[in-house]
Amino acid sequence: MTRRFTQILVCLFVCFTFEDILAAEPLAQSILVIDQSEPNSPISRPMRNAFRSVLYSNADVARTVYLEPLNIQRFRGARYWEITYNYLKEKYRDKQIDLVVAFGPTALNFISAYRSSLWPSTPIVFGLVDDAVIANSTLPPDTTGITVHRSFQMIVDAAKVLVPNLKRIALVGAPLADDINRRHYDWELPYAGPHLEIIDYTNLPMAEIRKRASALPNDTAFFYTAMYNDQSGKQYFPEEALAEIAEVANGPIVVDTEFQIANGGSGGFVLMPQAVGHEIGLLARRILDGESASQIPISRGDNVKPIFNWRELQKWNVNVSDLPPGSEVRFRPLNAWDLYQWQIITIVIFVSFLIAMIGWLLIEHRRRHIAEVESKDRLRQILLMDRTLIAGAMSASIAHELNQPLGAILANCEAAQILLRADKLDLNLLKEIHIDIERDDKRAADIIRHLRALLKEKSEVELKTFDLNDAVRSAISIIGPEAKKRGVSLTCMEEKCALPIYADDVHLQQVFINLTMNAMDAVDAAQTVSAGRRDIEIKTSLVGDSEVEVSVSDAGVGIPDDKLKRIFEPFFTTKSQGTGLGLSIVRTIIESYGGRIWAENRSSHGATFRLILPLMKPHLS
Amino acid sequence: MNSRQDVIHVVDDDASFRKAMYRLLRASGYRVVLHESGAQALEKISNDDRGCILLDVQMSGLNGIELQERLEKVGNALPIVFISGHGDIPTSVRVIKAGAEDFLTKPVSKDVLLAAIKRALEHYDEGHEHVSLINSLRARICTLTAREQEVFALVVLGRLNKQIAYQLGTAERTVKAHRHSVMEKLGARSVAELVSIAVKIGHPVA
Numbered sequence: 032m033t034r035r036f037t038q039i040l041v042c043l044f045v046c047f048t049f050e051d052i053l054a055a056e057p058l059a060q061s062i063l064v065i066d067q068s069e070p071n072s073p074i075s076r077p078m079r080n081a082f083r084s085v086l087y088s089n090a091d092v093a094r095t096v097y098l099e100p101l102n103i104q105r106f107r108g109a110r111y112w113e114i115t116y117n118y119l120k121e122k123y124r125d126k127q128i129d130l131v132v133a134f135g136p137t138a139l140n141f142i143s144a145y146r147s148s149l150w151p152s153t154p155i156v157f158g159l160v161d162d163a164v165i166a167n168s169t170l171p172p173d174t175t176g177i178t179v180h181r182s183f184q185m186i187v188d189a190a191k192v193l194v195p196n197l198k199r200i201a202l203v204g205a206p207l208a209d210d211i212n213r214r215h216y217d218w219e220l221p222y223a224g225p226h227l228e229i230i231d232y233t234n235l236p237m238a239e240i241r242k243r244a245s246a247l248p249n250d251t252a253f254f255y256t257a258m259y260n261d262q263s264g265k266q267y268f269p270e271e272a273l274a275e276i277a278e279v280a281n282g283p284i285v286v287d288t289e290f291q292i293a294n295g296g297s298g299g300f301v302l303m304p305q306a307v308g309h310e311i312g313l314l315a316r317r318i319l320d321g322e323s324a325s326q327i328p329i330s331r332g333d334n335v336k337p338i339f340n341w342r343e344l345q346k347w348n349v350n351v352s353d354l355p356p357g358s359e360v361r362f363r364p365l366n367a368w369d370l371y372q373w374q375i376i377t378i379v380i381f382v383s384f385l386i387a388m389i390g391w392l393l394i395e396h397r398r399r400h401i402a403e404v405e406s407k408d409r410l411r412q413i414l415l416m417d418r419t420l421i422a423g424a425m426s427a428s429i430a431h432e433l434n435q436p437l438g439a440i441l442a443n444c445e446a447a448q449i450l451l452r453a454d455k456l457d458l459n460l461l462k463e464i465h466i467d468i469e470r471d472d473k474r475a476a477d478i479i480r481h482l483r484a485l486l487k488e489k490s491e492v493e494l495k496t497f498d499l500n501d502a503v504r505s506a507i508s509i510i511g512p513e514a515k516k517r518g519v520s521l522t523c524m525e526e527k528c529a530l531p532i533y534a535d536d537v538h539l540q541q542v543f544i545n546l547t548m549n550a551m552d553a554v555d556a557a558q559t560v561s562a563g564r565r566d567i568e569i570k571t572s573l574v575g576d577s578e579v580e581v582s583v584s585d586a587g588v589g590i591p592d593d594k595l596k597r598i599f600e601p602f603f604t605t606k607s608q609g610t611g612l613g614l615s616i617v618r619t620i621i622e623s624y625g626g627r628i629w630a631e632n633r634s635s636h637g638a639t640f641r642l643i644l645p646l647m648k649p650h651l652s
Numbered sequence: 653m654n655s656r657q658d659v660i661h662v663v664d665d666d667a668s669f670r671k672a673m674y675r676l677l678r679a680s681g682y683r684v685v686l687h688e689s690g691a692q693a694l695e696k697i698s699n700d701d702r703g704c705i706l707l708d709v710q711m712s713g714l715n716g717i718e719l720q721e722r723l724e725k726v727g728n729a730l731p732i733v734f735i736s737g738h739g740d741i742p743t744s745v746r747v748i749k750a751g752a753e754d755f756l757t758k759p760v761s762k763d764v765l766l767a768a769i770k771r772a773l774e775h776y777d778e779g780h781e782h783v784s785l786i787n788s789l790r791a792r793i794c795t796l797t798a799r800e801q802e803v804f805a806l807v808v809l810g811r812l813n814k815q816i817a818y819q820l821g822t823a824e825r826t827v828k829a830h831r832h833s834v835m836e837k838l839g840a841r842s843v844a845e846l847v848s849i850a851v852k853i854g855h856p857v858a
Contacts, residue, residue, distance in 0.1 A: 431710055431737030435666045438737070438758030442672035445762040449679035464675060471668055516710050 060129045060319055061095045062086065063150075065142055067135030067211075070100040073270060073290035078134065078159065078304035078311075085312025086319075094319070097123075103137045103211075104259045116145045123149075130315055133157040133176075134307075136164045136211050143171045154324035158311035159304075162331055163215035175324045177310045177332040179302055183219035186285050187227065189299035189337070190252035193283040193349055197252055199228035200285075203240055203276050204256035204269075206233040213256050213287070236263040237275060245279040253284040255296060270294040283347045289338065292361055297347065298339030298354075306334035410619065411492070417616050418485050418541055421548065425513040432512035433478050436471035443468050481509050484537060485544075492535045496647050499530035499539065499579055500571055506543035507569070514567070519551050524570040530579045531647040538620045543569065545613045546583040546640050552606060553587025553638060578643050586637040595630050617642075658773060659683045659703035661730070663693040663719065665711040669758070673706065680766055690714025694722055699729040702780070704753065704772035706765075709736040709743060717743070720750055729779055731772035735760055789853050792838050800837070803830040807843065808850040808857045 064082070068075040079098065086094050099119065128150050133139040139157045146155065157176035165178050191197050200223070207217040220229055230247075232240050233256070240261070244253065258272035270290065277284055277295025286296030289303045310332045318324050337355045341363040344351065351360055368375060422429070443464045450457060450464075484505075507521055514521045532539070550567045564586045574580045590598060590605075597603050599618045604611035621628045626644035633639055660682045662673045670686045677684045683703075687693035691714050697705065705723075709716040720732055731753035736743065739757035747755060753772040756764060796804060799820075806816045813831065817824040840846045850857045 427738045427740060428710075434737040434758040435669055438735070438760065439666070439669040439672040441759035441761065442669070442676045446672065446675035446679045449676070449762075460675070464672075467668060467671065471672075474668075515712050518712070518715065520712070 059093045059095070061097065061127055062130045062132060062315060062319070063097045063099065063123070063128045064132045064134065065099045065101065065138040067101045067103045067133075067137040067141075069102045069104065070098065074159070074288065074302075074304045075100070075134070076304075078308035081305045081308030082132070082312040082315070083308075085309055086315060090316075092319075097126075097128075101135075101138055101141060103135075104257075112141060112144070115141070116149070119145075120149060128153050130318055131155050132311060132315060134159045134311075136160045136168075139168075139170075139176075143168075143174075146171055154318050156311060156315050156318060156324065158307050158314075158332075159212075159302075161212060161215055163218075164211075165329060173324045175314065175318075175327040175329055177307070177314060177330055177334075179307065179334055180331050181213075181287050181300065181302060181335055183216040183223055185300040185335075186216070186254050186287065187223050188355070189285045190254070190283075192354060193285065193297055193344075193347060194250060194252045195353075196250050197227065198248070198250040199230055199252075201230040201232055201244065201247060201251055201253045201282075202256070203232045203244065203253055203280075203284075204258040204272065206231075207256060210256050234262050237261045237265065237267075237272065240276060241279045244276055245281055247281050249281055251282040253280050253282055255284050255286050255291065257288070283343055283349070292338055292340050295343075296340060297343035298358075299337070300335050301338050303334050303336055306336075307332065310334060407492075411489070413612070414538065414541060414616060414620070415486070415488055417545070417612060418537075420610070421541070421544055422482060422486055424548070425510070428512035428516040429478070429482065431516065433475055436475040436478075439471045440468050440475075443471070477508075481505060485509060485540060487537075489537075492538075494533060494535055496531050496533050497536050499532045499581070499644070500525045502532075502536050502539040503543055503569060503571060503581070505536070506540040506547065509540065510544050510547050514547070514551060517551055517555065517565075519554055519565045519567055521547065522566060522568045524568065526571045526573055526579070528573070530571060530573070532579070532624075532644060533647045534624045534644075538624075542617045542620050542642070543581070543583070545617050549613060549640075550583055550585035550587060550638075553585050553589070555587075557587040557636070573646075574643060577646050577648075579646055580641055580643050582639050582641045584633060584637065584639040586633075586635070589632045589636060589638045590630055592632070595632070598630060599628070659685055659701040660769065661685050661687060661693065661697055661703065661705040663687040663690065663705060663711075663716070664708040664735070665689060665713075666708070669708075676762060676765075677769075680762070682769070690716070690719040690722075693719060694726075697723065697728065697730065699727070702773065702776055704731045704733060704769055704776060706733050706735050706769075709734055709747070710738070717747060717750075720747060720752065724751065729776070729783065731775050731779075733768050733772055735765075786852055789838075789849055793853065795837055796834060800830050800834050803827060804834045804838075804846070804850075805855070807831060807834070808847050808855060810857075 064079065066075050066079065070076075083096055086096060099115075101115065131142055131146070131150060131153050133142050133155060134157070139155075139160055142149075142155055146153075152173075155171065155174040155176075157174065160176065160178055162178035162180050163182070165176075187197075187200065190200055207213050207220075223229060230251075232243055235243070253276070255273050255276065257269040258267055259269060260266045261272070270293075273284070273286070273291055274295045283297035284295060285299040286292060287299055287301055289301045289305075292298060292301060314327070317327065337358040339349075339354055339358055339360050341351075341360045343349075344360070351358075354360070363369075447461055447464045450461060503523060503525065507523055511521065547567060547569065554565050554567065566586055568582075568584045570582045570584070572580050572582075594603075594605065598605070599614050600611075601615040602611040603615075618628050621642050621644065624644055626642055628640065628642040630638055630640050660677050662670055662677070662684060664670050664673070665688055667688070670688065674684045674686055683701075685696070687696060690711055693705070693707075694714070705728075707716045707719060711719075714722070716734060716736075723730075723732070732747075732751070733754045733756065734744075734747050734752050735756045735758060737758050739755060744755040753775060754768040756768060793801070793804075802820060803816060806819065811819070813824050813827045817827045820827070835841070835846065838846065838849055840849060847857050849855075
């Protein structure tokens with residue numbers, strides 16, 4: 032009883048332990064990769080790396096990949112297979128293999144042959160096998176894979192792209208029949224095309240290949256297979272052999288494997304080992320994750336792509352635009368555009384924006400300039416109009432002033448005529464008359480000159496340095512007759528020293544005339560209300576040493592306090608016949624010369640207009 | 653044509669024009685007196701001599717129009733010819749209405765000026781004769797006695813001798829005697845002439 036119980040306990044223990052082992056089993060998976068190539072061949076390495084990285088990423092379980100290269104390019108024969116079989120059997124005796132991956136048709140053949148005695152229940156995945164090869168072979172059960180589709184027609188297509196008037200294709204490298212990966216090209220050769228000559232240079236020594244390749248006419252393309260040794264028995268790495276042939280070949284060399292592009296191949300529809308590794312890795316993962324290999328049909332992979340060598344295209348004058356759609360061009364020298372595309376786009380956009388801004392600013396500047404010129408022109412016309420109006424208003428007194436000397440001249444002339452008829456000539460008197468006529472003539476001319484200066488239409492403002500006192504005197508000489516006519520007395524109190532001002536003197540005369548005319552109007556208005564004093568005082572005085580103040584004071588009606596500010600606004604007038612422009616023009620002129628003007632009521636009666644103008648610095652004048 | 657006694661007063665504040673006028677008028681045979689302002693003219697001008705005034709409108713201080721008014725007030729008899737630097741219609745109408753002889757515009761030619769002066773002097777003469785007549789009549793009125801003046805006043809009002817006697821409280825005969833004396837003293841031959849004298853001296857009549 033006790034013994035039986037112990038047996039049950041042991042049984043249970045064993046069972047539990049075994050279950051533990053079963054449960055732990057998915058935590059570690061082993062994959063055996065049998066690669067027909069040598070371990071470091073340019074196809075194997077990128078393919079295996081891609082395969083491994085797919086398997087190792089996102090894995091819940093620890094996966095171990097064992098690699099067994101067959102190196103069939105160097106070792107062949109039934110004995111080699113026998114030895115390899117025994118070797119593997121011994122080597123993996125204690126290893127659980129969950130999946131066997133065969134890269135290449137020879138590897139697939141090997142595992143097909145020995146599977147039943149090595150890993151009878153392990154599923155098989157194959158890759159790097161042309162679909163033409165698969166179509167002609169029988170596969171063991173529980174086997175699936177992804178094929179590579181390459182055909183000789185694709186070689187011809189690539190050759191026609193590289194040599195548009197293609198007449199012949201020369202085959203160089205290993206004989207097609209010896210190359211298990213390309214054996215099917217041999218079968219396809221008869222269907223290549225009626226006008227295409229196929230020359231086979233595969234079974235020759237390297238020196239002979241080079242000699243013949245250099246002598247072919249230039250409507251020839253070459254097709255290079257992989258060459259491990261030439262007819263003379265000399266060993267090569269396939270890429271070395273390709274480089275030697277490319278050196279002398281009198282035409283582009285079509286290749287069918289990616290790495291050959293870098294070693295003198297011109298391009299073609301090439302096998303991409305990395306894509307193969309990736310596809311097989313994904314497929315292997317599905318099976319390791321539990322799918323049954325027999326349930327997954329064999330499919331054609333997306334692992335052949337048209338790739339061309341830019342340097343070769345240049346050498347053989349092939350246009351990139353003539354390449355098959357989806358072609359990739361390698362070894363194109365990177366230009367600034369390739370390297371700094373985004374930076375260039377950003378800079379171009381920025382610079383364009385700046386140029387647009389600058390252009391816009393220039394246009395605005397131009398428009399502003401035109402507007403300023405127009406505005407100045409208008410102002411000049413308005414100023415002239417104002418002066419013309421002033422002259423019109425003063426026309427009666429101007430006429431009077433002008434007629435005074437004219438009257439004297441006429442009277443003097445007629446007196447002289449009478450004197451000349453006398454018996455005895457009074458030469459002294461005649462001489463005096465002559466002098467007086469001359470003086471009166473000058474006097475009349477002066478009046479006209481002042482008026483002309485005031486009314487002259489100038490195309491430009493004539494800036495010059497002058498004494499402000501002179502401008503005041505000129506203004507008084509112009510307005511004097513009008514004041515006399517109206518019975519107003521003008522008093523001028525000038526600052527003793529010179530007051531140099533840089534401006535257009537006519538403009539300042541206009542200011543003083545306007546202010547004085549306004550003062551006279553104010554005096555007239557006061558006269559109708561009560562008898563005020565008919566005096567107007569114009570005074571110039573220094574303010575500090577850099578400014579001058581001019582005041583025009585009257586004893587007229589004064590200005591209502593609420594209108595002291597507004598009187599300088601355009602079209603604001605308190606007079607029935609005013610335009611309302613005079614004072615606004617005065618302010619415009621004064622401010623354009625950097626001055627200011629204001630009005631104030633006098634404590635007794637009347638108003639004073641004061642303006643301040645900057646004086647010319649002595650060293651500037 | 654021109655008398656040595658004729659005096660032309662030139663009132664103008666423009667020295668040059670004054671001087672030129674002086675020469676022209678002197679050469680034309682007039683005596684010339686120059687006045688440089690209205691105030692000076694007002695002070696100096698008298699009616700003593702035959703003459704006229706050439707007056708500028710626009711002068712500082714007392715202007716031509718104001719001077720014309722002031723001269724009128726002080727009983728100036730000299731005709732005024734205005735010579736303006738600028739002849740505007742309102743001014744010319746105003747001065748002519750106020751009795752100016754003429755209104756000329758500078759520059760004025762000799763012929764126009766002398767013609768205006770000639771007309772002015774003729775008008776002066778007319779005015780002057782009239783004034784002398786009135787003055788002599790007034791002087792004769794002054795020779796009448798108080799009673800004679802009362803009778804004269806009532807006669808020219810058209811009263812009959814009877815009415816006058818009744819009004820003065822005297823006899824009709826006495827009135828007749830006074831009336832005769834009045835007509836004799838005034839050199840009147842009829843009542844109509846008496847009335848005419850009364851009108852000339854501005855005495856109220858019927």
